[in-house]
Amino acid sequence: MLKDLFPKKKRYATVAPHPGARDKVPEGLIEKCKRCGQILLGKELEKHLKTCPHCGYHFTLTAPERIQITLDEGSFEEFDADLTPGDPLLFPDYPSRVAKAQEATGLREGVVTGRGAICGCPVVVGVMDSRFIMGSMGSVVGEKLARAVEAAVRFGLPVVLFTVSGGARMQEGIFSLMQMAKISTALARLNETGLLYIAVLTNPTTGGVTASFAMQGDIHLAEPGATIGFAGRRIIEPLIRQKLPDEFQTAEFVLEHGMLDQVVHRKDMRALLATILSLHPQGGETVGCRTAL
Amino acid sequence: MAVELPFEKPLIELRLKIEELKQFTEEKGIDMSVEVATLEAKAKTLAESIYRDLTPWQKVQIARHPERPTTLDYIRGMCDDFVELHGDRSFREDAAIVGGIARFDGYPITVVGTQKGRDTKENIFRNFGMAHPEGYRKALRLMKQAEKFGRPVLTFIDTAGAYPGSGAEERGQGEAIARNLIEMAALRVPIVCIVTGEGGSGGALGLGVGDRLLMLEHAYYSVIAPESAAALLWKDASQGQRAANAMSITAQDLFRFGIVDEVLSEPFGGAHRDPAAMIRTVKTAVSAALASLRALPSVDLPTLRYDKYRSMGVVMGGATDSRLVDTAVGHEETNGAELEPEVQDSRH
Numbered sequence: 001m002l003k004d005l006f007p008k009k010k011r012y013a014t015v016a017p018h019p020g021a022r023d024k025v026p027e028g029l030i031e032k033c034k035r036c037g038q039i040l041l042g043k044e045l046e047k048h049l050k051t052c053p054h055c056g057y058h059f060t061l062t063a064p065e066r067i068q069i070t071l072d073e074g075s076f077e078e079f080d081a082d083l084t085p086g087d088p089l090l091f092p093d094y095p096s097r098v099a100k101a102q103e104a105t106g107l108r109e110g111v112v113t114g115r116g117a118i119c120g121c122p123v124v125v126g127v128m129d130s131r132f133i134m135g136s137m138g139s140v141v142g143e144k145l146a147r148a149v150e151a152a153v154r155f156g157l158p159v160v161l162f163t164v165s166g167g168a169r170m171q172e173g174i175f176s177l178m179q180m181a182k183i184s185t186a187l188a189r190l191n192e193t194g195l196l197y198i199a200v201l202t203n204p205t206t207g208g209v210t211a212s213f214a215m216q217g218d219i220h221l222a223e224p225g226a227t228i229g230f231a232g233r234r235i236i237e238p239l240i241r242q243k244l245p246d247e248f249q250t251a252e253f254v255l256e257h258g259m260l261d262q263v264v265h266r267k268d269m270r271a272l273l274a275t276i277l278s279l280h281p282q283g284g285e286t287v288g289c290r291t292a293l
Numbered sequence: 294m295a296v297e298l299p300f301e302k303p304l305i306e307l308r309l310k311i312e313e314l315k316q317f318t319e320e321k322g323i324d325m326s327v328e329v330a331t332l333e334a335k336a337k338t339l340a341e342s343i344y345r346d347l348t349p350w351q352k353v354q355i356a357r358h359p360e361r362p363t364t365l366d367y368i369r370g371m372c373d374d375f376v377e378l379h380g381d382r383s384f385r386e387d388a389a390i391v392g393g394i395a396r397f398d399g400y401p402i403t404v405v406g407t408q409k410g411r412d413t414k415e416n417i418f419r420n421f422g423m424a425h426p427e428g429y430r431k432a433l434r435l436m437k438q439a440e441k442f443g444r445p446v447l448t449f450i451d452t453a454g455a456y457p458g459s460g461a462e463e464r465g466q467g468e469a470i471a472r473n474l475i476e477m478a479a480l481r482v483p484i485v486c487i488v489t490g491e492g493g494s495g496g497a498l499g500l501g502v503g504d505r506l507l508m509l510e511h512a513y514y515s516v517i518a519p520e521s522a523a524a525l526l527w528k529d530a531s532q533g534q535r536a537a538n539a540m541s542i543t544a545q546d547l548f549r550f551g552i553v554d555e556v557l558s559e560p561f562g563g564a565h566r567d568p569a570a571m572i573r574t575v576k577t578a579v580s581a582a583l584a585s586l587r588a589l590p591s592v593d594l595p596t597l598r599y600d601k602y603r604s605m606g607v608v609m610g611g612a613t614d615s616r617l618v619d620t621a622v623g624h625e626e627t628n629g630a631e632l633e634p635e636v637q638d639s640r641h
Contacts, residue, residue, distance in 0.1 A: 086607035088550070089541045108610070139606030146603065168494075168516045170525065173540045174552055177494065177516040178605040181502045184474035185599045192479070208516070210467030211455075211495040216475050230467035230495070231457030235521075240459055249462060259465045 033057050035225075049266045058223045058266055060203055062105070063112040063129035066162055070270055071116035071125065078114040080147055085109060085140045085172070094171040101132045109140040110165075113148035115157070119274035124152040126161040130204075134166035137209055141169075142179025145213065149186040149197075158196035158277055163214040167207020180212035187216050196280045198273065201228050201251065201260070219276060220260045221269070222251035228259075298354045304343060307336045344562055347511065349543050350534040353519060355511040356490045357453075360565040362572060364391055364406030364449040367489065370572035371579065372397045372404065381430035384464065389420040389456070390428035390500075392435045397447070398580050400587075403439035405432045405500060406449025409490075422491075423456035426469035429499045433473050436480060443591070445483040445583055448500040453518060455496030470499035477502035478602070479595050483586035485579055488512045488544075488553075489564075504598055505582040506552065508544040509571070510559040514552075515542040552605060555582075 028042045036055035045052075049069050050059040061069070067076055084102075087094050102108060110132030115124050126148050128135045145161070152159045168176035190197055199217030201210075203226035210230050214220075222228060229249035237244055247253050251263045264272055297305050311332045318325045347355070355361075368375055372395035380386045392405035407424060410416035432448075439446045455466050477484060484503030492501070492514030508514065517525075522540060523532035547553040557574050560567035589597070 080611060082610045083608055084610045086609045088607040089539070091539055139608050143606050143608045170517055170522050170540070172607070173516050173542065174514060174547055174550065175606050177498055177514075178552060178602065180495065180498060181474055181478070182602045182605055184471070184502065185478040185595075185602045188475050188478040188595065189599060191475070208495050211470040211499070212474055213471070215465070215468040215471035229462050230455065230470070231462065235457045236459055236462065239457060244459060248459065257463050257465065259468050 031059070034059070051266050056224060056265070058203060058225055060130055060164065062131060063107065063127040063162075066127045066202075067112065067114075067116070067125070069266075070127075070160075070162075070273070071118060072120065076114055076116040076125075078112060079151060080113060080144050081108060083108060083140045083144055085138050087171075088139070088175055089171070089173050091171040091173070097133060097171070105129060105131045107132060109144065110135050110137070111141045111144050113144045115151065115155070118160070118270060118277060121274055121277035122155075122157055123277065124148050124155070124157050124159045126159070128162060128164045128209075130164045130166075133169060133171075135164045135209075136166050136169035137176055137179050138169035138172040139175050139179060142176075142182045145179075145183050146186040149183070149190050152195060153190055153193050156193075156195065158198070158280060159190065160198045160200065160273060161213060161217075162200045162202055163205045163209050164202045165205055165207070165209040165214075167209055177208065180208050183213045184216065187213060194281075196277070198276060200269065200273075202226050204228070206230065206232060215259065221262050221264050221272070222254065222260050223266055223269070224251060224263050226251040228254045296359050298351070298358070300343065300351050300354070304336065304339050307332065307339060311336065340562070348534075349513070349537040349540075349546075350519070352511045352543050353491075353513050353533075353537050355563040355565075356513050358490075358563060358565045359411065360568075361451075361490050362564055362568040363411070364408045364451060364489070366568060367449055367572055367575055368393075368395060368404050368406070370569070371576040372402070375404070378435060379431070381427040382434060383427070383430060385427050387420075387425050387428035387431060388418055389422055389424040389452075390432050392432055394444070398583070400583075401442070401444045402583075403435050403444055403446045404449070405435055405446065406489075407452035407496075407500065409451060420456060422452045423454060424452065424496065424499075425456050425458070425461045426464045426466050429455070429469035429473050432500055433469075433476055436473075436477065436484075440480050440482050443482060445485065445586065446480070446503070447579060447583075448484065448486045448503065450486060450488045450492055450497045450500055450514075451490035451512075452493050452496050453491050454493035455499065470495050473499045474502050478598060481591045481594060483583060483589070483591075483594060484598075485582045485586070487557075487575065487579065488514050489575070493518055502598070502602070504586055504594060504601070505554050507555045507557055507575075507578055507582065508547060508553045509557050509564060509575075510544055511563055512544055513537075513542040514544075514547055515540055 031040050031045055033040055033052040035057035038054045050061055085098050107129060111126055111128045113126040126145050149159055197217050198219045199214050201214050201222040205214050205228050227249050228251055233244055254260050255263050311329055314325045314329050375393055375395040377393040391408045395402060395404055407422045408419050409422035410419040436446050485505045486501045486503040487507040489509050490512055494517055519533040519537040520530045522536040524530040544556045548556050557578050560570045564571040
C-alpha cells in the first residue's frame with residue numbers, strides 16, 4: 001500500500017543492554033537532574049554544591065553534606081549524637097523503620113546539632129536530614145533542637161537551623177506534636193536573651209515543622225524551588241476540587257506571600273549567613289567570606 | 294430524635310423494644326411490667342458495658358458528636374458579661390475561632406476557642422470549626438490584649454485541624470500557628486487550655502500551649518487525624534479505626550503520658566447527654582486551675598511553662614549531654630577563624 005511507503009515510525013534495530021550494565025555505574029558518578037533531565041557528572045554536581053548548572057535545580061542535601069558546605073572546615077563539634085528514639089506508643093513497625101533509617105544514614109536521628117563557625121562567626125546549628133523517615137520530627141529531633149537552642153542561650157551564640165521535614169512523626173503520636181511546643185518554648189527564651197535565630201528552609205519543609213520553628217526565625221531564608229507549606233498538595237487539591245498551579249508552595253511563592261525574607265541560591269548561602277551574623281552583636285567578625293561563586 | 298452513633302445501635306434497638314412493650318401495656322391493658330423491667334435491667338447493663346469500655350475509635354465518634362456542647366455553649370454557660378470580639382486587624386474575621394472578654398468567678402478573663410456549628414448552615418459559616426490563619430491571628434491578638442490587662446486566658450479546643458485550603462496556605466497557616474506557639478510560650482498571664490472534643494493536630498496546638506491542659510473524658514488529641522494517618526500508613530482512609538487504636542489519642546492515654554493535667558468526667562454516654570452537667574464540671578475544674586495559677590507571680594509563668602513542655606518526649610541514650618558542656622570553654626573553641634583561609638578555597 002502507498003501508506004506503507006511513508007511509515008510514521010522509523011524502525012531501528014534494538015539491542016538490549018547487558019543485564020548487569022546499569023549496576024556497573026558506580027553510585028554518584030552520574031545523576032539526572034530531576035527538573036531539566038540533563039545528565040550530570042557527579043564531580044560536576046559536587047562542584048556546584050549539588051545544584052544543576054543548567055537549570056539551577058537544588059538537589060536535597062544530607063545533614064553531613066550541609067554541614068560540610070556551610071561550616072568552616074574542622075569547626076563543627078556535634079551535640080548529643082548518641083540520642084536515639086524510643087517507641088512510646090509501641091507503634092507497629094516503628095523500631096524497624098528507625099533501625100533501617102539509622103543503617104541507611106549512619107545517623108541516630110533525623111537531625112544533627114552542634115556548634116561551629118561560618119566564616120569565623122561562631123554559631124549553634126541544627127540540620128535536619130530528609131533520609132531519616134522523611135525528616136519527620138519525633139521526640140529526639142525535638143529534644144536535640146531544644147538542647148541546641150539552650151546551648152546557644154548558655155554560650156550567647158546565634159542559632160541557624162536548616163529545615164527539611166515532612167512534619168511531625170506519626171509513629172510517636174502526641175509526643176511528636178508536643179515537640180512543636182517544646183522547641184517553641186526554647187526559642188521564646190532565645191528571643192528574650194536577644195540572640196539571633198535564622199531559619200533556612202530547604203526542600204521540603206512542611207506540616208508541623210512549618211507550623212513551628214521553621215516559621216519562628218528572626219530571618220527566614222529558603223533555597224530556590226523548595227516546597228514550603230503547612231498542608232500538603234495531596235490534601236488541598238481534593239478539598240478545593242481543583243489542580244493547584246505548579247508554583248504553589250514553592251519558596252518563590254511563599255516569598256511573594258510575605259513569609260520569607262529571601263530565596264537564596266545555595267552557592268550564596270554561606271556568605272549571606274556570614275554577613276547576617278556579622279551584622280548582629282554576638283556575630284563576631286567574619287573572615288573574608290563575602291564573595292560568592 | 295438525637296443523633297445516634299453506630300456502636301450504640303443495639304442499645305437503641307433494645308430501648309425501642311421497651312417503648313413498644315410499654316405502649317402495648319397501655320393500649321391493650323395486658324400487664325407486661327415484668328418483661329419491661331427485665332429488659333430495662335438488660336438495657337442498663339448493656340449501656341454500662343458499651344460506655345465503660347469505649348474503644349478509641351468510639352471515643353472519636355463521641356468527640357465528633359454534633360450535639361456536643363460547643364465553645365460558645367461553655368463560654369455562655371460558665372461566664373457572665375461575655376463580650377465577643379472579632380477580627381485579626383489585618384485581613385478579616387474568622388468565625389471558626391470565637392473569642393472575647395468575660396467575667397469568670399468574678400474576675401475578668403479572656404476566652405478563645407474553635408467553634409463548630411450545629412447544622413449544615415451554621416457549619417458552613419463556622420467552616421466546620423477549622424480556622425484559617427486569621428483565626429489564629431485573632432486569637433493571638435486577644436491573648437496579647439489579655440497580657441496587657443493582666444487577665445488570664447482560657448482556650449477551648451474542638452477542631453478537626455487547621456483548615457488545609459489554598460487561601461490558608463497563601464496567607465501563612467504555618468506561620469500563624471508557629472507564632473501562636475512561641476507567643477503563648479512567653480505570655481505573662483495564666484493560660485488554661487481545655488480540649489472539649491477534637492484535638493486535631495497543629496490546629497489544636499495553635500490554641501493549646503499553656504500552664505494547664507484539661508481534657509474531657511471522651512475527647513481525643515492527636516498529631517494527625519486518624520483517617521489521614523491511615524491514608525498515609527496503609528493508603529486507606531477507611532482504616533481510621535485501626536489508626537485511632539494505634540496512636541494513643543484518648544484523654545486517658547495523654548494523662549498516662551503526663552501531657553494532660555486532668556481528665557474531666559463526662560455525663561454517662563457523653564457530654565451531649567447532659568450539656569448542663571458537663572458545663573458545670575468544666576466550670577469547677579477551670580475555676581480550680583485558675584485559682585492555683587493566680588497565686589503564682591506572673592513573671593514565673595513562662596519559666597514554669599518552659600519546664601512543663603521541656604520534659605515532654607521519650608528519648609533514649611544520651612551519655613554525653615550537651616547541657617553538661619562547660620560554658621566558658623565553649624565560646625573560645627568554636628571561633629574557628631584560623632581555619633578560614635583553607636575553607637575558602639574549597640568553596641570556589
